[in-house]
Amino acid sequence: MSNATLAAAKPLSPWLHEIPVTAAPGMRVPARVFADEVLWEKMRQDRSIEQLLNVATLPGVEEAVYAMPDAHEGYGFPVGGVAAMRMDDGVISPGGVGYDINCGVRLLMSELTVPDLTGRLESLVHDLSRSIPSGGYANPHMRLNAAELDRVLKEGSRYLVERGLATAEDLEHTEAAGSLTEADPLAVSSKARERGHDQLGTIGSGNHFVEVEVVDEVFDPAAAAVYGVTAGRVGVLIHTGSRGLGHQVCTDYVRLMGGVMARHGIVLPDRQLACAPLSSPEGQHYLRAMAAAANFAWANRQTITATVRDVFTRALGPAGRLRLVYDVAHNMAKLEDYDGRRLCVHRKGATRAFGPSHRDTPLAYRGVGQPVFIPGSMGTASYVLAGTDEALRASFGSACHGAGRALSRHMAKRTVTGSEVREQLEAKGIVVRCPSNAELAEEGPHAYKDVDRVVSVVHEAGLARKVARLRPIGVLKG
């Protein structure tokens, strides 16, 4: 990114910078970056801002494009990028959603406190690691035949109620009730189905995890009470997505859209922004395939939830009951309404953060705002926040999705070894299960930005407000 382009950026507040539409050729709307000075400097050091300006060149982009405070360089969109497209002349971009369609986070809360786990935490985390396949392992207990996979793709979490793996309350406490109606299993390739058919109920690799948490501090007692997040109580945070099925959907449609763009005369600065007009058959096909993959992801997190519940109640009896607080997606393109405008909002590494008065905020959370979860890295805090009505105007109802990577995986491994990360976590009393030391080093706290700072910007900028902080006591890494 040239210094001249960055010099054109104007601070609109201590937490918001705007880069005007004149800053780079082809920009159709300005780019807005939520960051304090430290995070802004971090973003200037990689290509996140350049990638955001590329997003601003997409046809039919509305109002402005946004980078969340955790934004970092990705491909196509930066991770932490948000853009809304008009339905009539706008596009839908698989690169604006990412490979892990509907990667997301959910929080479960129990009535347990840390003393209830005395002498049991190690075995509890061990049982979780034995019961929930991670890394590349498939789920031997959940191999889906073609008809069952169709139902997962079509119905998402809703299908799992019938199988006794979800409750009606779980659906109420899941974004979009865990099921996008646009989904069409026929839009999903056989390759994608092959990659996903034995992966329901698995975490996968990378930064995915299941963590046992304790509520460390409550900032907004009223909202925390509504969410059932009480200081000292134990909960479980689950982070994963649509696994190989979603990855293959993205691969299939990025390839397809190369030809579509040529037909529509769309020229882009980065091929990974590959897109198709929302009004085109290919655009509609991707929307339906993406929705099917999103449903798979919700069903995946719901299946893991059922396993976690089983492990907790086996180990701890009825006191181990876990209630779903909420489930949020953070890689998705969704059709949403803004002041009478229907838009396709792309969030790549960003979380929907609807406020107290939004009709899509679950009934139980109206008046408070939908829960938003911002996981830190292993060993650091994670946060519960509440969406705001202000975010609708400020960022198309979006907040960030994590701390954001600061180091490449190779740099992370050169900086510290996996066994050192393991020792550091154990010294903090955190029980860790991870298939490899290399992955521990890649995903250690040193590889990520300061989550406290990221959350502070989200709060101060009014995108979501802090409700509670969670502290990990058990980590199961993918």
Add this chain to the structure above:
Amino acid sequence: MTMAACPVPEHVFGEQVGEERLIIRGTTLGDVFLEAARGLRELYGELDRPADDPKWRTIEVTAETRADLLVEWLNELIYLAESGHWVPTTLVVEAALPTCFRARARGVRVAGAPSQIKAATFHDLRFDFHDGLFEAEVTLDV
């Protein structure tokens, strides 16, 4: 990451904050494709295991350009690893053209499908030829 001092064919991994950047160099197109497979195998932790699958299979990909062909090739290997729990370790080039690559392969069965690499992407994709060498760069989504 420089490759100036590397023998060919060779691969290295470049720095990218969010993903993996695979850089490959070879004197022939076939070299580049085999070395790309070797790079992927390294990420899978399957670099040293000899083939234990007696059956040979043919893998073929096509695309409009050699750069797109490399992406197709890597994505096919990723698909085979994840859906079939199989990683090719012995590859024999049958055809290496700018729009088609075909190889015979034997490989190893893996207990857990290597899933840490989601896909090969078109982001900053490069496949150059200069001074008698092919050099390609491809970003892998992690």
